[in-house]
Amino acid sequence: MQRQKFHLGLSIFCALSLLIYGCDNQKNGDKQLWISILGGAVGGSFSPFASGVGAVVSKAEPTIRISVEASAGSIENVRRVNRSGDYMGVAFASDVYLGYHGQEVFAEEGKKENIRVITLLYIAYNQFSTLANSDIHQFEDIVGKKIAMGPAGSGSAQTLERLAKLAGIHGKFTPVYKGGTAGSDALRDGQVDGFQWLVSAPNAAIIYVSEIKSIRLIDFDAPAKKYGFYEKYPFYLSGTLPEKVYKNVQPVNTLLMPTVLIAHKDISEETVHTILRHVYAQAGHQTLVTTTPAAKDMTLENAPKAFVIPLHRGAYRFWSEQGVEIPAMAQAVD
Numbered sequence: 001m002q003r004q005k006f007h008l009g010l011s012i013f014c015a016l017s018l019l020i021y022g023c024d025n026q027k028n029g030d031k032q033l034w035i036s037i038l039g040g041a042v043g044g045s046f047s048p049f050a051s052g053v054g055a056v057v058s059k060a061e062p063t064i065r066i067s068v069e070a071s072a073g074s075i076e077n078v079r080r081v082n083r084s085g086d087y088m089g090v091a092f093a094s095d096v097y098l099g100y101h102g103q104e105v106f107a108e109e110g111k112k113e114n115i116r117v118i119t120l121l122y123i124a125y126n127q128f129s130t131l132a133n134s135d136i137h138q139f140e141d142i143v144g145k146k147i148a149m150g151p152a153g154s155g156s157a158q159t160l161e162r163l164a165k166l167a168g169i170h171g172k173f174t175p176v177y178k179g180g181t182a183g184s185d186a187l188r189d190g191q192v193d194g195f196q197w198l199v200s201a202p203n204a205a206i207i208y209v210s211e212i213k214s215i216r217l218i219d220f221d222a223p224a225k226k227y228g229f230y231e232k233y234p235f236y237l238s239g240t241l242p243e244k245v246y247k248n249v250q251p252v253n254t255l256l257m258p259t260v261l262i263a264h265k266d267i268s269e270e271t272v273h274t275i276l277r278h279v280y281a282q283a284g285h286q287t288l289v290t291t292t293p294a295a296k297d298m299t300l301e302n303a304p305k306a307f308v309i310p311l312h313r314g315a316y317r318f319w320s321e322q323g324v325e326i327p328a329m330a331q332a333v334d
Contacts, residue, residue, distance in 0.1 A: 031063065032062075032063055032064070032065050033063060033064050033065065033271060034065050034066075034067070034086065035064065035065070035066050035067075035086055035087070035088060035267065035271070036066070036067050036068070036069050036084075036086060036087050036088070037050040037053060037054055037066055037067070037068050037069070037087075037088045037089060037090070037261075038050065038069050038070075038071045038076070038077040038080055038081065038087065038088070038089035038090065039051065039068055039069065039070055039071060039089075039090055040070065040071055040072075040073045040074070040077075040090065040154070040179075040180075041070070041071075041072070041073060041150070041151050041154070041179045041180040041182070042070065042180050042181055042182075043179070043180025043181035043182070043183075043184065043203075043204055043205035043208075044073070044179060044180045044197075044199055044203075044205070045122065045124065045199040045200040045203060045259070045292075045294065046071075046073065046074075046077075046090040046259075047068065047070060048291065048292045049090055049121050049122065049259075049261075049288075049292055049294075049295070050068045050089075050090050051068050051291075052287070052288045052291050052292050052295070053066070053121075053261065053275070053279055053288070054066035054067070054068050055287070055291075056278055056279055056284040056287050056288060057274075057275050057278050057279065057284075060278040060281070060283075060284060061274055061275075061278055064271065064274065064275070071089070072151040072152065072153050072154060073150060073151050073153060073154030073155055073156070073157075073179070074090075074091040074092040074094075074095040074153075074154055074155035074158075075091075075095050075099075075105060075153040075154065075155065075158065076153050076154075077089035077090060077091045077095075077262070078091050078095050078096060078099035078106075078112055078115060078262070079099070079109075079112065081112075081114070081115050081262050081263065081264050082099070082112035082113075082114045082115050082264070083114075084264060085264045085266035085267065086264070086267065087263070087264055088118070088261060088262065088263040088264075088267070089261070089262055089263075090121060090259060090260070090261060090262075091155070091259070091260060091262055092124065092155035092198070092257050092258070092259055092260075093235045093257060093258040093259070093260055093305070093306060093308045094155060094158070094159075094233065094235045094236065094257060095155055095158070096115065096117065096260055096262055096308055096309055097235050097308040097309060099111075099112035099115060100112055100113060100115055100308075100309040100310075101309075104158075105153075105158065114264050114265050114266070115262050115263070115264065115265070115309070116262060116263055116264070116265050116309070116310055116311060116312035116313075116315070116334075117260055117261075117262055117306055117307060117308065117309055117310070117311050117312065117315060117330065118260070118261040118262060118263050118272055118275070118276065118311075118312055118314075118315045119260065119261050119276060119279070119298065119303065119306060119315065120258055120259070120260055120297065120298060120302050120303050120305055120306035121259050121260060121261055121294075121295070121297070121298065121306075122200045122259050122292075122294035122295060122297040122298070123200070123237075123239075123256050123257070123258060123259070123294070123297045123302070123305075124155075124198050124199055124200055124256065124257040124258075124259045125198070125199070125200070125201045125239070125241050125254055125255075125256060126156075126159060126196075126197075126198050126220050126254045126255040126256070126257070127197050127198070127199060127201065127203065127206055127217060127241065127254065128160075128194060128195070128196050128197075128217060128218040128220060128254075129187065129194070129195045129197070129206055129209065129210075129215045129216070129217055129218075130187070130193060130194045130195070130215065130216060130218060131187065131190075131193075131213055131214065131215055131216075132213075132214035132215055132216050133214070134193055134194075136193060136194055136218060137218070138218065138219065138222075138223070139163070139167065139218060139219070139220060139222075139223040140167065140169060140223070142164075142169070142173045142193070142194055143169050143172045143173055144172065144173065145173050145174070145192075145193035145194060146173070146174045146176055146191070146192040146193050146194075147160070147173050147174065147175060147176060147192060147193065147194045147195075147196055148176045148177075148178045148179070148182075148183035148186045148187060148191075148192040148194070148195045148196065149161075149175050149176065149177065149179075149183075149196040150177070150178075150179035150183065150196060150197060150198070151177055151178070151179050152177040154179060154198075155198050155257065156179055156196055156197055156198040156199075157175070157177065157179075157196070159196070159198050159236075159255065159257070160196045162229070162232075162233060163220065163223060163224060163227065163229055163255075166227040166228060166229055166232065167223060167226075167227050176191070176192050178192075179197060179205075180197075180205050181204075181205050181208065183195045183196075183197060183205065184205040184206060184208050184209040185209075187209055187213075187215075188208075188209045188212055188213050194218070195209070198255075198257055200259075200292070200293075200294030201241055201242055201245045201294070202245040202246060202293075206246060207246060210246050210247065210248070210249055211247070214248070215249060216249065216250065217241065217249060217250070217251070217252045217254075218252065219252045219253050219254065220252075220253075220254045220255050221238050221239070221240075221252075221253035221254050221255065222253065224236070224238070224255055225238070229255075235257070235258070235308055236255050236256065236257055237255070237256035237257070237258070237305075238253070238255070238256065239253070239254065239255075239256040240252070240253050240254065241253075241254055258302075258305040258306050258308075260306040260308075263312050265312065265313075265334055267312070267314075268314070269312075269313045269314040269317065270314065271314065272312045272313075272314025272315055272318075273314040273315075273317050273318050274314075275314075276314070276315060276318040277318070279298075280298070280318075285298065300322055300323075300324055303319060303322075303324050304324060304325065304326070304327065304330075307326060307327055307329070307330035308329065308330070309329065309330065310329070310330055310331060310332055310333045310334075311326065311330050311331070311332050312332070312334075313332045313334050316330075316331070316332035
C-alpha cells in the first residue's frame, strides 16, 4: 500500500512537473530518474546485490535514484520486470532464458519479451544442507522427507524440482517453501530434513545454521550428470563449492548458476550504460566486493556467461566498448 501511494504521489508530481518544468522518467539530463531493483528473500544473495548496485549508482550519479524491493525470487522478478518499464531485477540465467522464450513455468502465460540482460552479478552455487546426523547422504535420499526449497517461484525451488523430475522422485518428498533465514531456521529447529538454497558462497543463512548445528552439504553434481541434467538445461554449469567457505563443513561438487541483472527494455540506453559505468568503475566494483564478496565474479571473462538472451541496448554498447565478444543470441534487438 505504501508503495502504491508512493508511486501515485510520484506520478502526480511528474504530471505537474511536465506542465511547469518538464519531467522525463527515462532520461538523465538534469532531472532525477527513479528506478526500482527487485531483490529476493531475506537471507539470500539477491537483495544484497540489489542494494549494492543501488548504493553505488545512487552515490555516483545523483540524477539516478534507485530503490530496492524484496520479492519471492527469480521467477517473480522476471515477471515483474517484464511488466514495468521502470524496473530492474536480479534473476537466475535459467529463468531469464525460460521467461524470454516462454518455456516451462512461463509456458501458459507467454513469453517475457520485454526483459533484457545487463550484466552478470555472480555465480550461484546450489547448496543443499542437512544436519550431520540425518540419513540424507545423497540426492535420492530426500524421498519421504520434508525439504525447505526456497520460496515458491524461486530459482532454488525450480532447480530442485527440475532435477527431481529427471530422477523420477518429484512428488515423493514434501516441499516447504521457505528460503533464506526462514529455511535455515526450519532446518535448525528440525521442522525440515533438508534445506535447498541456490545462492552465492558463503551465504549468511547457511553460516548461521552451521554455527549452531553440525551440518553437511549434499553433492548435486553427481545426480545431475547421472540423469542428463546438464544436457537438458545448458544454462547450468558443473562445479565445486569453494574450499573453506563454511567452518567445519566439507565442500562438495554441485550445480552452478550464473546470476544476472535484467532490465525492462524501455529503460533508456543512456541510463543502463551509466549504471554499468559506475558499477564497473574501480571504486564502484570495490564497494560491491567489500559488501558482497561474490561480486568478484563480475569480470570481463565471466560476463558472457550472463548473455543468454538479448542484451539491453545500453549494455550492448557498454560491453562492445569493453571488447567483450557478444554471441548471436545476445545481440541487441531494440
